[in-house]
Amino acid sequence: MSLPERPPARPPTWRDDDAAPVVVPQGPWTPTLATTCASAAALLLLLLGVLLARPDVAVLAVAPLVLAARALAARPQGAVTATFEGPGVTDDDADGTAGRLRATLRVEGPGPWATVAVGREGRDGADVLVRVDGTRRLPVVARTVRTGPQEVASADVQGAGPDGASLAEPTPRVTRRTTVLPATAPLLEVPLPPRLRGLTGPHPSRRPGEGGDLRDVHPWAPGDRLRRIDWRVTARRSPDLRELYVRREHALAEAVVVLVVDSRDDVGPDPRTWRGSLAPHPQDATSLDRARQAAAAVARAYLDRGDRVGLDDLGVRRRPVAPGGGRRQLDRIRHALALTAPEGAPAERLRPPRLPSGALVVVFSTFLDDESARVAARWRAAGHRVVGVDVLPRLRTSGLYDRERLALRIATLTRTDRMAELADQGVELVTWRDDAAVALRALARRRQRRAGAGVPG
Structure with a gap:
């Protein structure tokens, strides 16, 4: 069951919200309108055959009455439960542009069949008849261009007995919601502030420090490290070693x-x-x-x-x-x-x-x-x-x-x-x-x- 929407430019990611399973107790299974009308018509035909002394007419009503009685006798007993599991994120399409929400609708019931109507955000979606036989998990997929809290899907479930002769009470609508996180598209270059902060980071600042590009060569002063001495510049400017020269660099800072x-x-x-x-x-x-x-x-x-x-x-x-x-x-x-x-x-x-x-x-x-x-x-x-x-x-x-x-x-x-x-x-x-x-x-x-x-x- 798919609820199509226009795919987003880039696949977003999804964050699951907590949701407890919805279990709805059911009353007795009731005959369908078609079964009731067919049984009444067959019973009326049987009475007419008996009153008019027409055994051939009465025989025509025997088979429908037997089938209806058999179906009603085999009515399931018990409750139908509906639970939304998930959602998660599916694999992207080949072009990597379709982000989809996925949830799993779990239907449990004593009957062999169930009708499932799935919608999203107040819009009608798929309406299908599925075979249950105890437990059935149905994948529900929805595409969205929106971000933030939103509804993944909502479902109405109703159990159906053998041959469709009986129906359970429809369950209240079960809903699954999630929070869609925005995508993080890659950007190659971004602007920087005019002033950088900190003493470490990926960007060279205007302040002297360590780790960046060469700033200048300066006479040695208290606080300079000995490993920063540039012996070639010292030998050229002060051959008698009366003054030492150190290499100063730009500090690395962060934005x-x-x-x-x-x-x-x-x-x-x-x-x-x-x-x-x-x-x-x-x-x-x-x-x-x-x-x-x-x-x-x-x-x-x-x-x-x-x-x-x-x-x-x-x-x-x-x-x-x-x-x-x-x-x-x-x-x-x-x-x-x-x-x-x-x-x-x-x-x-x-x-x-x-x-x-x-x-x-x-x-x-x-x-x-x-x-x-x-x-x-x-x-x-x-x-x-x-x-x-x-x-x-x-x-x-x-x-x-x-x-x-x-x-x-x-x-x-x-x-x-x-x-x-x-x-x-x-x-x-x-x-x-x-x-x-x-x-x-x-x-x-x-x-x-x-x-x-x-x-x-």
Whole structure:
């Protein structure tokens, strides 16, 4: 049983949620309507044959009555149980682009048959008759482009007796839910903050230290190590060894990156769903889905390089994920991203969230209002390097009325002016499309002016 949806651009991974088996006790098995009507017709025909003294007519009713009595006598006794097991992640397709959710529906019952109706997110799916004979496990597969908590599948199960002559009471709908973690697409190059922190890391800093490229050759001073003495330079500059010269290197440092997701907007490519009266189509990835995947990809790129990455949310005031490194930090960030969702009307912030000194800020937003742009401009004015990632999906304007087209045009022009103003204030903008990796590489190779220079306060 498969519930098709448009496959995502990259296969996400899945996190199982806890779910207890659903066991529903059943009442007595009842005859079906067809069996009841056939038995009544055969009994009426038998009575007519007896009253009219027509044995040939009465004989015609004997066989259906015997079969009905035999089927009713063989009615199963007991309860039908339904349990969802899983889900897990299936093998990807040959092109590696189809991520699928899988769950296993376990049906147990005393009857030989059962009717199973499977759906997802309120939509009808497969409706099949399966043979049980005690226990039957049915694989259920669903494709999704969404991330975060969602329904894998829901099922209605009803037991059927021999020859379909009796039915059990239908079980209440059983549902299996899971949390879909965003994918982590590889990125080759990513921008760095203007100032690096720490005494160890993968990037050469401007401070003198150890482990990096050659900085200069300097006369020996207290605190310099003897193994740093450059004897060739010493012999050339001070043949009488009155002064020693040491080689100084640039220290290695790490970058601190804070990912900021704007969860206040969760809009799809259809502008008619932005009002909230209509839900986005299940086959469309929303702006928040794109923000989750973009943030997960950027977090992986920095963490693979040995940098420290944190996560904050503009829409919800909760404790942020503190900057950290390592594989476990990536798991924390992906899990926090999967649980990010709009939670009512967000309170207006009087000041932007506090960030570590010299951190690179990456803001994932649709920039449909002034809040995210205002916060990004404040961070830039404070001296941080700020990269704004536009996660608004490609819009579908077909089927819009004239007034809806006019409203969309006004909103688009306002958004364009807002982003142009951000660019004038020094915020670097990237649109999350198929060429986002190329745009981030261009930012990584661009010379960044001194943080805060020329930025209005």
